[in-house]
Amino acid sequence: MTSILVQDLHKTYKGALEPSLKGLSFSFQKGMITGLLGPNGAGKTTTISILCGLVSADSGLVKIFDLPQNAAHREEIKKRVGIVPQQIALFPQLTAIENLEYFGNLYGLKGKPLRNLIDEYLQKFGLEQNGNKAVHRFSGGMKRRANIIASILHQPQLLILDEPTAGVDVQSRSMILQFLRDFNAQGASIVYTSHLLDEAQTICQEVAIIDTGKLIVQGTPASLIAQHAECQHLEDVFLHYTGHAVRD
């Protein structure tokens, strides 16, 4: 079974001169950690926004766990998917606990079970001493960790994260990556974007490299590296397919 199936997606934003997605297709297997990789402007965030129903595609098909992403299935998909956006999506003036209660409530969680879950995750993410602190006083790494908790309280079967380790220190990154491994080991499918290719090589069972709104190549990091004699790391493979020219 696939966690995500995308077929021939096209998207041009209103007023944009160029399409952002030009016939993007891929499928990700259930139960995997998959990296959605690509240079700046490749279309990763646009794809994620379409996957979670925030942006509508001009044409093409999206299925999440075999359910077409449309109005008829939106509620069911919302229950099964967690999204960790690139920008921190927390209320800065509220405490971590107030934020997490708010997000838990959105998914119908409340009372003692929600509070227990929040305490468990604050502990797991090293934030147990900071639950009553306003989020604007958090460091970047603390905000990223709290942002992840907000997206997993409802125990999603598919977790999609847009650059969850961007700009965090080594300790926070290590904690976030360990969480992704543990969550995956418990059965969740994970799709994540990153520009850190050594990290993606370590953590992803499969990667899809996209560029200019299309799939370039997909496979396990090891198989992609093995296909090119001059490539020793996933970064070499990435540069092989996407070139050295800097992007706007």
Ligand SMILES: Nc1ncnc2c1ncn2[C@@H]1O[C@H](COP(=O)(O)OP(=O)(O)OP(=O)(O)O)[C@@H](O)[C@H]1O
């Ligand atoms: N709201 C928008 N309106 C117009 N153009 C947009 C909008 N959002 C994204 N784009 C354009 O769509 C293309 C793909 O952008 P997108 O953010 O999906 O890429 P990305 O792969 O996530 O990039 P990055 O690695 O920089 O986050 C880019 O050319 C971008 O400028």
